[in-house]
Amino acid sequence: MACCGSSDKPCYNTTDSLTRSKHAVTSNQLKIVLVGQGGVGKSSITLQYVKGQYNEYIDMTIGAAYFYKTLSVNGKDIKLDIWDTAGQDRFRCVAAMFYRGAAGAIVVYDITDKESFLGAQSWIKQLLQNSNNPVQICLVGNKLDLADSRRSVSKEEGKSFAEKNGYLFVETSAKTAENIDGLFNQLVRKIVNADGEVPASYDNDNNITLT
Ligand code: GDP
Ligand code: MG
Numbered sequence: 001m002a003c004c005g006s007s008d009k010p011c012y013n014t015t016d017s018l019t020r021s022k023h024a025v026t027s028n029q030l031k032i033v034l035v036g037q038g039g040v041g042k043s044s045i046t047l048q049y050v051k052g053q054y055n056e057y058i059d060m061t062i063g064a065a066y067f068y069k070t071l072s073v074n075g076k077d078i079k080l081d082i083w084d085t086a087g088q089d090r091f092r093c094v095a096a097m098f099y100r101g102a103a104g105a106i107v108v109y110d111i112t113d114k115e116s117f118l119g120a121q122s123w124i125k126q127l128l129q130n131s132n133n134p135v136q137i138c139l140v141g142n143k144l145d146l147a148d149s150r151r152s153v154s155k156e157e158g159k160s161f162a163e164k165n166g167y168l169f170v171e172t173s174a175k176t177a178e179n180i181d182g183l184f185n186q187l188v189r190k191i192v193n194a195d196g197e198v199p200a201s202y203d204n205d206n207n208i209t210l211t
Contacts, residue, residue: 028198029079030191031101032184035123036108037116038087041142044174045108046084049184054175061086063094071188076196078188092126099130103198104138104187109158111141111171112150117158124165138168138187145173 034042043061047053050067067082083102085095099105105127109116124137139162141153155171162169168186172179192198 028076028196029081030103030188030198031081031083032104032106032187033083033085033095033098033102033127034106034108035085035095035099035127036087036140037110037113037119037123040087040108040110040113040116041172041174042087042106042108043084045106045140045142045172045180045183046082048174048177048180050082052177054177060088061091063091064098069184071184072196073188073192074194074196076192078192078196078198080184080188087123096126096130099127099135100132102127102131102135103133103191104136105131106138106140106183106187107167108140108142109153110143111153111158112143112146114152117141117153136168136187136191137165138170138183138190140169140183141171142174144171144178145175147171 034046036042038060043058043065044054046065046067047055047058050069061084063086065084067084069080069082071078071080083098085091085098087095105124107120107123107127109120111117120139127135127137139158141155141158143150158171159169168190170179170183170186172183174180
């Protein structure tokens with residue numbers, strides 16, 4: 001499992017991030033999970049957002065990878081705990097373990113791959129079945145840089161599916177960074193209140209017990 005922070009501060013190792021006790025959790029902390037079919041760009045979106053990097057030969061995610069980044073909303077710092085899950089079918093049950101405590105979910109499909117769009121629905125279903133919070137969903141059509149040559153899901157299609165279900169919607173390119181900051185800003189702003197505080201209704205305890 002990979003683990004990576006946005007600064008030079010030591011990052012949590014796998015064990016720490018999985019077993020962090022409640023006292024390590026600050027009040028202004030939000031858990032965000034990325035879900036969706038393998039290859040749609042979840043890890044690339046995360047890497048671009050957290051580190052400002054893009055890597056064409058990015059490694060396939062095994063299980064899930066943890067990142068964090070601090071975002072300032074209305075003058076208040078919010079620590080985002082970002083869990084980038086693996087989208088391959090054999091990791092589906094593993095991904096579900098990471099939904100607990102999530103306040104926001106980024107459900108990604110590839111705008112050049114219709115199947116990944118159709119599959120987004122089943123990822124959302126699994127997410128809702130396994131989350132214990134009123135999770136705010138943002139549907140993301142990624143690989144916008146390929147829109148001119150290879151688009152197979154129209155913007156209207158993605159948008160109307162999202163609107164019908166009350167999800168946020170954005171198209172991004174992890175490659176060019178288009179709308180990547182905007183995606184996280186939009187999602188976090190939808191979750192926190194006007195004072196930049198995380199509502200108490202969110203269970204920030206994202207401990208995972210390994211048995
Ligand atoms: P994941 O399995 O959902 O985590 O997908 P990855 O982030 O591993 O990306 C899968 C492949 O798609 C990699 O070769 C990436 O370089 C490529 N990719 C990811 N995002 C983009 C994008 O925005 N544009 C383009 N053209 N390729 C992308
Ligand atoms: Mg990945």
